[in-house]
Amino acid sequence: MFPFDLDPVPEPKKTQKAKKKAKAKPVETNAPEGTTVPEDQSADTSVATEKAVEVEARADVSETVTVPEPGDLLLEQFLCFSLYSANHAMTRVYKPHLQELGLTYPQYLAMVVLWQKDKILVGELGDRLQLESNTMTPLLKRLEAMELLTRTRDKKDERQVRIALTRKGRALKKKTGSLSACILAATGMSVEDVIDLQGKIMLLRDNLLKAAETDQ
Numbered sequence: 001m002f003p004f005d006l007d008p009v010p011e012p013k014k015t016q017k018a019k020k021k022a023k024a025k026p027v028e029t030n031a032p033e034g035t036t037v038p039e040d041q042s043a044d045t046s047v048a049t050e051k052a053v054e055v056e057a058r059a060d061v062s063e064t065v066t067v068p069e070p071g072d073l074l075l076e077q078f079l080c081f082s083l084y085s086a087n088h089a090m091t092r093v094y095k096p097h098l099q100e101l102g103l104t105y106p107q108y109l110a111m112v113v114l115w116q117k118d119k120i121l122v123g124e125l126g127d128r129l130q131l132e133s134n135t136m137t138p139l140l141k142r143l144e145a146m147e148l149l150t151r152t153r154d155k156k157d158e159r160q161v162r163i164a165l166t167r168k169g170r171a172l173k174k175k176t177g178s179l180s181a182c183i184l185a186a187t188g189m190s191v192e193d194v195i196d197l198q199g200k201i202m203l204l205r206d207n208l209l210k211a212a213e214t215d216q
Helices: 013-024 039-064 079-101 105-116 122-129 133-145 167-176 179-187 191-215
Strands: 149-153 161-165
Touching: 079 105, 079 167, 079 179, 105 122, 105 133, 105 161, 105 167, 122 133, 122 161, 133 149, 161 167, 179 191
Parallel strands: none
Antiparallel strands: 149 161
16 A cells, blocks of 8 residues: 655665765866866766766665555555545535535436436446446436436337436536536635646546456
8 A cells, every 4th residue: 555655765875975976076078188178068067977866866766765564654644545535525525515406426426427418328327437237226216206317218229228317307407507616616726736636536546447457
């Protein structure tokens, strides 16, 4: 398990010696003895030497970094707990807004998908929400009982069930107009930072799913 952040790693003695050696070593040039080296050429050579030392330093540090075992970490340092607790906090922020709509968070997500694309198959909705069919069935039954959608057998393939919004379901979208702004304000972050964070979380999710599939 990876920690949320790591303490700075002390600079290895090998790197310190490399820096001292670089400082003590005179600048080498191809100019004949007694020839004055232009300042800009000397500066370029010095900069190149410093960059080489920095690369070596980074390589040495990367070799010394070790990932602590889960037992050595505080709970707050677990990446999984950071995501878990942030999810709970986000749900708490959503709760009063969704109560006004009469929806739970999973029901709201299902409605969001249908507002984006109506009259889709149950399987497609499940894929979008990443939910199993045994979870989807009671969720859709509840929304149908609320008269927000209908479920009918697909005319082309009766084995498939197609979902469609009712007039009441489409009208409910108008009540969500200010929801995104409220959630953004609650994050205390700029739009740019939120988009950047979301991209990283989606990348993390995809990588974890690939790892889980590989383990199976």
